[in-house]
Amino acid sequence: MKRALPILAVLAILLAAIAVANPHFLEPAGFLAFLKRAAPLVILAAGQYFVIVSGEFDLSVGSLVTAEVVIAARLIDGEESATWPVIALLIVVGLLVGLVNGMATTKLRVPSFIVTLGMLLILSGAVFLWTGGAPRGALSEGFRMFGRGSLGPVPWSVLILLAMGAAAIWLMRADFGKTLMATGDNERAAALSGVRVNRAKIFAFMLSGLAAAVAAILLGGFAGVSAQVGQGLEFSAITAVVLGGVALGGGRGSVPAAMAGAFTLEALFTLLNLYGISGALEFTVQGVIIIAAVAARAIRLPRTFTPRRGDAHAAS
Amino acid sequence: MDTLSRSRRPALGSEARGGLAARLREPTQMVFLALFGLIAVGWVLVALDGGQFLTMESVVGIQQRSAALGIVAIGQTLAILAGSLDLSVAYLISLTSLVAAEIMAGRDGNILPAVAAVLAVSALVGLVNGLVITRLQVHAFIATLGVALIIRGIVDHLYDGPAGKVPESFQLLGYSRIGPIPLSALLWAGVAVVAWFLLSRTRLGYRIYAVGGNEEVARLSGIRTSRTIVITHVLCSVCAGIAGLLLAGRLGAGAPTVGTDGGYDLESIAAVVLGGTALAGGKGGVAGTVGGVLLLAILDTIFNQLEINSFVKDVVRGVVIVIAVAAYARRIKGRST
Amino acid sequence: GCTTDKPASTTQSAAPATSASQSAQGSGTGAQSKFFVQADFDAQLAMRSQTPQGPSDKPWEQAIAPKMVDTAKYKKDGPYQLCFSNAAVNNPWRQVGWKSMQAEVGLHKEISTFTALDAEGKDDKQISDIAELQAKGCDALIVSPNTTATLTPAVTAACGKVPVIVFDRGVQTDCPVTFIKPIGGYAFGADAAEFLVEKVPAGGKVLALRILPGVDVLETRWSAAKVVFDKSKVQVVGVEFTDGDAAKTKSIVSDYIQRYGKIDGVWMDAGATAVAAIEAFEDAGLPVPPINGEDQQDFLQKWKDAGLTAVAPTYPTYQWRTPIIAALKILKGEEVPKMWNLPQPKVTSENLSTYLKPNMPPLHYALCGCETLPGFPETWGGKKN
Amino acid sequence: MDRVLSMRGIGKSFLGVRVLSGVDLDVAAGEVHAVVGENGAGKSTLMKIICGVHAPDEGTVEIDGRPVSFGHPLDAQRSGIAIIYQEFNLLPERTVAENVFLGREPVRRGLVDRAAMEQATARLLDELGEHSFGPRDAVKRLSVAQQQVVEIVKALSVNARLVVMDEPSAALAEHEVELLYRLIGRLRERGVAVVYISHRLREVFDLADRVTVLKDGKLVTTLPIGEVTPDELIRLMVGRDLGTYFPPRSTGAGEVRLSLHRAGNHKLRDIDLELRAGEIVGIAGLQGSGRSELAKAIFGAEPFATGEMTPSRPRSVREGVALGIGLVTEDRKAEGLALRQSVRDNALLVARATGAKGRDGVGDLLERVRLSPPRQEQEVRYLSGGNQQKVVLAKWMTMAPRVLLFDEPTRGVDVGAKAAIHDLMRELANDGMAIMMISSELPELIGMSDRVVVLRDGRIAGTLPAGPSEEAVMRLAASEVA
Numbered sequence A: 001m002k003r004a005l006p007i008l009a010v011l012a013i014l015l016a017a018i019a020v021a022n023p024h025f026l027e028p029a030g031f032l033a034f035l036k037r038a039a040p041l042v043i044l045a046a047g048q049y050f051v052i053v054s055g056e057f058d059l060s061v062g063s064l065v066t067a068e069v070v071i072a073a074r075l076i077d078g079e080e081s082a083t084w085p086v087i088a089l090l091i092v093v094g095l096l097v098g099l100v101n102g103m104a105t106t107k108l109r110v111p112s113f114i115v116t117l118g119m120l121l122i123l124s125g126a127v128f129l130w131t132g133g134a135p136r137g138a139l140s141e142g143f144r145m146f147g148r149g150s151l152g153p154v155p156w157s158v159l160i161l162l163a164m165g166a167a168a169i170w171l172m173r174a175d176f177g178k179t180l181m182a183t184g185d186n187e188r189a190a191a192l193s194g195v196r197v198n199r200a201k202i203f204a205f206m207l208s209g210l211a212a213a214v215a216a217i218l219l220g221g222f223a224g225v226s227a228q229v230g231q232g233l234e235f236s237a238i239t240a241v242v243l244g245g246v247a248l249g250g251g252r253g254s255v256p257a258a259m260a261g262a263f264t265l266e267a268l269f270t271l272l273n274l275y276g277i278s279g280a281l282e283f284t285v286q287g288v289i290i291i292a293a294v295a296a297r298a299i300r301l302p303r304t305f306t307p308r309r310g311d312a313h314a315a316s
Numbered sequence B: 001m002d003t004l005s006r007s008r009r010p011a012l013g014s015e016a017r018g019g020l021a022a023r024l025r026e027p028t029q030m031v032f033l034a035l036f037g038l039i040a041v042g043w044v045l046v047a048l049d050g051g052q053f054l055t056m057e058s059v060v061g062i063q064q065r066s067a068a069l070g071i072v073a074i075g076q077t078l079a080i081l082a083g084s085l086d087l088s089v090a091y092l093i094s095l096t097s098l099v100a101a102e103i104m105a106g107r108d109g110n111i112l113p114a115v116a117a118v119l120a121v122s123a124l125v126g127l128v129n130g131l132v133i134t135r136l137q138v139h140a141f142i143a144t145l146g147v148a149l150i151i152r153g154i155v156d157h158l159y160d161g162p163a164g165k166v167p168e169s170f171q172l173l174g175y176s177r178i179g180p181i182p183l184s185a186l187l188w189a190g191v192a193v194v195a196w197f198l199l200s201r202t203r204l205g206y207r208i209y210a211v212g213g214n215e216e217v218a219r220l221s222g223i224r225t226s227r228t229i230v231i232t233h234v235l236c237s238v239c240a241g242i243a244g245l246l247l248a249g250r251l252g253a254g255a256p257t258v259g260t261d262g263g264y265d266l267e268s269i270a271a272v273v274l275g276g277t278a279l280a281g282g283k284g285g286v287a288g289t290v291g292g293v294l295l296l297a298i299l300d301t302i303f304n305q306l307e308i309n310s311f312v313k314d315v316v317r318g319v320v321i322v323i324a325v326a327a328y329a330r331r332i333k334g335r336s337t
Numbered sequence C: 001g002c003t004t005d006k007p008a009s010t011t012q013s014a015a016p017a018t019s020a021s022q023s024a025q026g027s028g029t030g031a032q033s034k035f036f037v038q039a040d041f042d043a044q045l046a047m048r049s050q051t052p053q054g055p056s057d058k059p060w061e062q063a064i065a066p067k068m069v070d071t072a073k074y075k076k077d078g079p080y081q082l083c084f085s086n087a088a089v090n091n092p093w094r095q096v097g098w099k100s101m102q103a104e105v106g107l108h109k110e111i112s113t114f115t116a117l118d119a120e121g122k123d124d125k126q127i128s129d130i131a132e133l134q135a136k137g138c139d140a141l142i143v144s145p146n147t148t149a150t151l152t153p154a155v156t157a158a159c160g161k162v163p164v165i166v167f168d169r170g171v172q173t174d175c176p177v178t179f180i181k182p183i184g185g186y187a188f189g190a191d192a193a194e195f196l197v198e199k200v201p202a203g204g205k206v207l208a209l210r211i212l213p214g215v216d217v218l219e220t221r222w223s224a225a226k227v228v229f230d231k232s233k234v235q236v237v238g239v240e241f242t243d244g245d246a247a248k249t250k251s252i253v254s255d256y257i258q259r260y261g262k263i264d265g266v267w268m269d270a271g272a273t274a275v276a277a278i279e280a281f282e283d284a285g286l287p288v289p290p291i292n293g294e295d296q297q298d299f300l301q302k303w304k305d306a307g308l309t310a311v312a313p314t315y316p317t318y319q320w321r322t323p324i325i326a327a328l329k330i331l332k333g334e335e336v337p338k339m340w341n342l343p344q345p346k347v348t349s350e351n352l353s354t355y356l357k358p359n360m361p362p363l364h365y366a367l368c369g370c371e372t373l374p375g376f377p378e379t380w381g382g383k384k385n
Numbered sequence D: 001m002d003r004v005l006s007m008r009g010i011g012k013s014f015l016g017v018r019v020l021s022g023v024d025l026d027v028a029a030g031e032v033h034a035v036v037g038e039n040g041a042g043k044s045t046l047m048k049i050i051c052g053v054h055a056p057d058e059g060t061v062e063i064d065g066r067p068v069s070f071g072h073p074l075d076a077q078r079s080g081i082a083i084i085y086q087e088f089n090l091l092p093e094r095t096v097a098e099n100v101f102l103g104r105e106p107v108r109r110g111l112v113d114r115a116a117m118e119q120a121t122a123r124l125l126d127e128l129g130e131h132s133f134g135p136r137d138a139v140k141r142l143s144v145a146q147q148q149v150v151e152i153v154k155a156l157s158v159n160a161r162l163v164v165m166d167e168p169s170a171a172l173a174e175h176e177v178e179l180l181y182r183l184i185g186r187l188r189e190r191g192v193a194v195v196y197i198s199h200r201l202r203e204v205f206d207l208a209d210r211v212t213v214l215k216d217g218k219l220v221t222t223l224p225i226g227e228v229t230p231d232e233l234i235r236l237m238v239g240r241d242l243g244t245y246f247p248p249r250s251t252g253a254g255e256v257r258l259s260l261h262r263a264g265n266h267k268l269r270d271i272d273l274e275l276r277a278g279e280i281v282g283i284a285g286l287q288g289s290g291r292s293e294l295a296k297a298i299f300g301a302e303p304f305a306t307g308e309m310t311p312s313r314p315r316s317v318r319e320g321v322a323l324g325i326g327l328v329t330e331d332r333k334a335e336g337l338a339l340r341q342s343v344r345d346n347a348l349l350v351a352r353a354t355g356a357k358g359r360d361g362v363g364d365l366l367e368r369v370r371l372s373p374p375r376q377e378q379e380v381r382y383l384s385g386g387n388q389q390k391v392v393l394a395k396w397m398t399m400a401p402r403v404l405l406f407d408e409p410t411r412g413v414d415v416g417a418k419a420a421i422h423d424l425m426r427e428l429a430n431d432g433m434a435i436m437m438i439s440s441e442l443p444e445l446i447g448m449s450d451r452v453v454v455l456r457d458g459r460i461a462g463t464l465p466a467g468p469s470e471e472a473v474m475r476l477a478a479s480e481v482a
């Protein structure tokens, strides 16, 4: 938790700045609306966290989200009764995609960067091949409830976020999390201590796939079918995790910090919007802040402790 | 306390020198075998479909289609060989296409200043990438993603559509050909040869391999590793700048989306690893990348000729990339045990 | 030998840079787009009230104020090979249109081969595609350009070799035999803006939502709306890009609702995310203000169900049938309009029920002109009822 | 005397742990100066300061009487200093010539002169009498000994005024060591200064003009080689008598915990071995004789392919662990610990990996292994080598193993921790565990073992009862050489 402090401080400052521009933000309704909007990215970041902490990458989550929404629309096709079976199927698909990513990474020994890049292409190609280039069909009201509706004053997505977040934290405290962390830190030492490193990594990819499925359910529910829904989400999720102080290369960082990173990113978007930074320059500000945040962390530490650039050779 | 250290270790493998067969099993050579295989398959498929596979036009098309990606991928090869990678190339291509077309403004006399400006801008971006990675110690993935966002913001802020005008004479770069060989392909070949030369014949090239192979070993051997990484990023960005020039020549204007539409960031990385260069760095080379780019282009051509829709193509590409890299991994494992 | 696949000159009608009507500042609409051409604006607005020529039950064969050109020099005997360079099939609008075009091809026995290449939204690929298609011995080449300026050289090059038909987005050369499009973006944008100006009380706050900058058919929509708004008493409180993304649209609208408390009208340059915008009001517990969408089923359905105050200008997808018809006319030596302006109806609360077809999928476009084509409705994702 | 190198009052700490303090070292032109000391005495660190890898925290370095402060290995290289590092320092994917001239490639008209580079490499290889490989071979295809030759060639190619050799002979065969001798002789004639580090005292007495002894990061003394005997040198290095030090031996072996019959794999042949409760079995052998492989095969990490093992032959680490076998690996950092995780998480790693219970006792365990002070939440990378090794021990003790294999358990561990580990090993044996111990330090091996099994070329060359002489062990281990 100590590690999460810097990012929490940044988050607090951003939230304060939002509140200054928009006092309504501090009311429960305003804040819940923010949480609701942030929920999908936060969930994705939690999923991505498992993969990154194990020393890998998942670039496929964006197109997985799109694929899931498109699949849902086509299969549900406005039919209320199809809601639950399709939700179950989406979760299975998410887990399956994670399984394939994980198997290819561990068994075929292909760098996960490449595996998930390939998966990105495959998913976006396959789903549109199936629908002929653009989404078709429609989501049911029951399906949309999760992203759109609320239970009393609390949006469903916030409840789902809380549940997922709690589960993620619990997982990381459990044996699985500890052994996954050790795997990301030193795969060989973990293997020689009896850790099933391949299985742990595959499970991490499956969690990322699961997170993408849930994020897709929330995003599809929030705004309906769209072919753009997942665009760029993989980079946002990775950025969020890194903003939370989780190192690419594995073995370091906590789930709450990764999720705080996602909230920070979302708060940043909201703030830039509120202060009317021209739509486009928003990206520039975002880029500067991401580099600065990561650089600041590297520089604050005494030199001898800083990871050498090489030790996180991302990619491999 | 004399330790029991007198040792004799048997040589790891009987073959100390690699024969032809071993060389062909190098990933960078395998990609060419795959390429020829694919051409054969393409030939059969297209013939069955009642078409002709490698017509003059499709050969020209293959080259035209691959030139821009080819040039970016050469730059990306350098970055990856040095153990880094560059996600900012796509936006940089858009930016430089605009810089080129805006400065040219349709006048022949402005071509040289425009080219100079493009090279300067791209070198500067590469410098920033390199310094953020080495000085600020930001992981290359995040550093270049951040720089990509910065460029994106600037481009989107300043432009809302194609702008500038490239004079006729410079458009020849995008359209002219000598016999079946387009000028753009010659430019690509030129960049490839220069990069090959750099990697195989200059100290910088040796250092790039060393830094990517093992940064610590390189440093202990007296190599200024940070400097090498920075220079590599400058070169990578300059390649993107050249691709931007080429695309400006082809489009007759600069376009704020030409880089991202082409997917040059991830596709160039895919082409490099398809060509057998290790994503972790230190191993591979330009020849493999050329093969990787051609492989993707031939795939495109086959799909074009068979009029298979682009979605199938994405699926096939994804599968091909993963399988190819898996095959390389298998080779390497098979040899070292 | 040294050859070039590029024509000697591509400098016709360089840039439509005659920016007119420096609009009132402070109206919130920003500076006028460089795509704005006053003459075209005037012409399009006028066309809205003109009666098109041709069979009224086949709007895709109709033309408004056509200036016919002779095509005798292209006349040849069938069967024909038609080629099509498509910018992309990456949105529902194009998907519906593409289906209609293929079905249209199926109607004509005299077309022996129809070769289509998809540029996947990449200018550079489309340039290569056009070059490659020329080599296939096409009798006519249909182009739906990805972007206007950048595809101009490639289209110009093709003009020298085959009769070229351009539709949807334009190019900056008049070398194609015919350019097919509905009335156009100015009419679309003005239709929607005029509706809002009429329905939104003076001083009311209007939010304008655009997909993305730089595409002429979309730029003209906004620039026309801008002209209308600038002359009106409504206040445009924001012009935002949505990337055509429903989630982003919904977030933006919610933010505006939060910031201004109340939004009195929503203008959109395309209908794909209209429902998301509407939902933002619903979710905030507010009545939906006057809004425009497009002829997409989900919007029309919502309109009817929620009893909205709305209008739906169209950019009819039936225009995808016309290039095939035009190509055949040209190859048979029949004259065609140089500028083939198709009628561009708008959906209003009066005629809503004729366009709303509950058996069609939500992202279907009502003006597909596909009802009489073989394979309808299944090919377009609809259910037989 | 013509001083090439002069170091004064050198001090250095890593992560707050003092590794060197107040060390002086003078090396003259044409002198071979040996530096000796126990593992972890700070020899390599001192060399890395000479070569610009580390900057000293305190003290001065002079080259040819001029003070220098190297910020980068390149600076040292330019001052005419070459080094053979103790760790491998080659790029496996590149050729021999490319490695030899790494960072100093000869250029002609701006281009790397491959031919010159390969010729020069060939000439140096020739001088060393090395004909088993050539300049164009990829380093990854070479054996460890061949790679060591490349390292030597690399250092020689610099034409340096000062050559530092940090255990250059460790991987060399006898005839190669002799070539190395001759080479060093030639360097001496040319007036080059040589700093020579080796654990083999014979080499020190053969080669050196003077010897500097380090102990626990401090200078003990510098003496002309003629003024010291081997026994005295050992005493200077260790600072006490070795014989009395080890805990008392086992009182009697118990039941057979594990037995091997004609077991073998790619590296091992016909291994017959019994490990009994209460007993410490020492495994001796030359480097590369297969000691580590034996431990890994028993453990299941590089399983036996043939033969029998009772209770059963594990095919994976997990099967080994399930049989109650634990392995303390020889390379703590690469194979033993997740360095960025806490002491507690590392100690619990095996328990968690196997889903075992009994984690509440981890605090007691850490106390039992005498981790001092027991800071459970600290990341292990901040601990000293000895404390790190204790964490590895605790990790295995959570599962109460029946058999515990130790591979170089005290490598890089300081004297105090070493004693603690020795005591602990005996304690575990007395509690009924079967222990197998591999060590390259013969005195330790002899002092600890109830039985010494000697490996040679992957086979058991012989077994000796408790307390054999070093000569007896050596004879079995290296009979082909003797």
Ligand SMILES: Nc1ncnc2c1ncn2[C@@H]1O[C@H](COP(=O)(O)OP(=O)(O)OP(=O)(O)O)[C@@H](O)[C@H]1O
Residues within 6 Å of the ligand: D014, D015, D019, D037, D038, D039, D040, D041, D042, D043, D044, D045, D046, D086, D385, D412
């Ligand atoms: N980079 C480093 N960071 C932290 N500790 C280090 C580092 N390098 C060396 N040490 C520690 O410094 C001490 C001295 O190590 P050094 O390698 O100099 O010993 P040595 O005398 O060369 O031993 P050996 O005979 O085993 O090679 C050891 O305790 C080691 O763990």
Ligand SMILES: Nc1ncnc2c1ncn2[C@@H]1O[C@H](COP(=O)(O)OP(=O)(O)OP(=O)(O)O)[C@@H](O)[C@H]1O
Residues within 6 Å of the ligand: D088, D144, D170, D171, D285, D286, D287, D288, D289, D290, D291, D292, D293, D330
């Ligand atoms: N001289 C050397 N330098 C570096 N690494 C070496 C050297 N000799 C062996 N190795 C590697 O280090 C490991 C440990 O070698 P060690 O000195 O413990 O001898 P060993 O255990 O008898 O060797 P092996 O386990 O190969 O039989 C070996 O497995 C080998 O991979």
Ligand SMILES: O[C@@H]1[C@@H](O)[C@H](O)OC[C@H]1O
Residues within 6 Å of the ligand: C091, C093, C094, C168, C169, C217, C270, C315
């Ligand atoms: O004309 C537009 C078309 O070009 C685009 O692809 O989709 C939306 C349409 O309105």
Ligand SMILES: [Mg+2]
Residues within 6 Å of the ligand: D043, D044, D045, D086, D166
């Ligand atoms: Mg040492």
Ligand SMILES: [Mg+2]
Residues within 6 Å of the ligand: D291, D292, D293, D330, D407
């Ligand atoms: Mg060993």
